[in-house]
Amino acid sequence: MNRIATSFCALALTLAAAALAQQVETTVDRSVDFSKYKTFTIEIATPWGNPIGEKHLLEELTAAFTAKGWQNTKDSPDVHILVHGATKEKQQLSTFYTGGYGGGYYRGWGWGGVGSSTTTVSEYTEGTLVVDIFDAATKTLVWRGVAQDELKAKQAKREKQASKAISKLLRDFPPKQTAGK
16 A cells, blocks of 8 residues: 555656646736737847757747737837747756555554665756847837746757747737726
8 A cells, every 4th residue: 555655646746747847927018008019020138058949949939929910020120029048957856765564653663664765866957948028119128938947858859848838928929908008
């Protein structure tokens, strides 16, 4: 029974980690009428040291904003979109417990009996993507999207992560103006 409970806990923790894996949040100036914006420029403002990945991300974002009805232009755009990226090496400790007698006091061993544990350290890279949209006329920030996730090792999987992050960031874009403003 103890092994079943341990397996269930491990599964629950794995599912919880998967659910929290990609964190995405947006912040918007609700007083801004986004329907007035039709054109944009986009550029990498803070590179993260992967020119191929940066180029791919710019292409993905350009396609996403174009699909929302905006046009990419270099001549007098309505908004400037600046993309920032960062990576950070992190560590995760995972401990797995085995054995034991299921709790209680047993022959002098105290609560839980004899068992063992194994702790492993895994290193991973966490990536953060920030997309800022500035009104070109007023030079004020009107929208910010932030996506954060553990980066996959393979390029194809990282590109899929980027596509998923962009879809999540722009799911409710353009935002609706708050009534009465």
